[in-house]
Amino acid sequence: MISPTKKRIALIAHDNRKKDLLEWVKENADSLINHELCGTGTTSSIIAKNTGLKVKAYKSGPLGGDQEIGALISDNGIDLLIFFWDPLTSQPHDPDVKALLRIAVLYDIPTAMNKTGADYLLQSGLIDKEYERHDMQK
Numbered sequence: 552m553i554s555p556t557k558k559r560i561a562l563i564a565h566d567n568r569k570k571d572l573l574e575w576v577k578e579n580a581d582s583l584i585n586h587e588l589c590g591t592g593t594t595s596s597i598i599a600k601n602t603g604l605k606v607k608a609y610k611s612g613p614l615g616g617d618q619e620i621g622a623l624i625s626d627n628g629i630d631l632l633i634f635f636w637d638p639l640t641s642q643p644h645d646p647d648v649k650a651l652l653r654i655a656v657l658y659d660i661p662t663a664m665n666k667t668g669a670d671y672l673l674q675s676g677l678i679d680k681e682y683e684r685h686d687m688q689k
């Protein structure tokens with residue numbers, strides 16, 4: 552069983568935001584190494600290659616990766632979502648992006664969409680504590 556303080560963190564970024572996410576992950580690698588990381592295909596492989604962190608890769612976003620992460624959330628498999636989506640470029644899989652964000656809200660998953668939000672999440676102290684999230688299924 553996963554330790555109660557170990558969080559399952561999904562890392563996702565659109566192409567124009569991958570550099571920013573990678574930078575944030577590098578800045579916070581000391582903390583992130585204590586958690587279980589996963590993400591969409593390309594984001595995961597870029598982070599793993601450039602930081603040495605272990606990141607479980609799902610499919611690339613346009614090929615269904617957002618839907619896989621959404622399914623994980625609905626199965627109680629993700630504790631935090633860091634999703635640097637691109638507000639300036641339309642995505643071929645925009646419905647999947649919207650669905651992922653919807654499901655993250657529905658299941659009350661702490662979600663950050665930019666560097667400052669991610670900093671707040673990581674520095675809130677919540678990440679190192681055991682906490683119970685609201686279960687929308689109840």
Ligand SMILES: O=C(CO)COP(=O)(O)O
Nearest residue numbers: 591592593594611612613
């Ligand atoms: O498109 C994405 C999220 O919507 C990200 O997918 P990749 O990490 O495979 O680039």
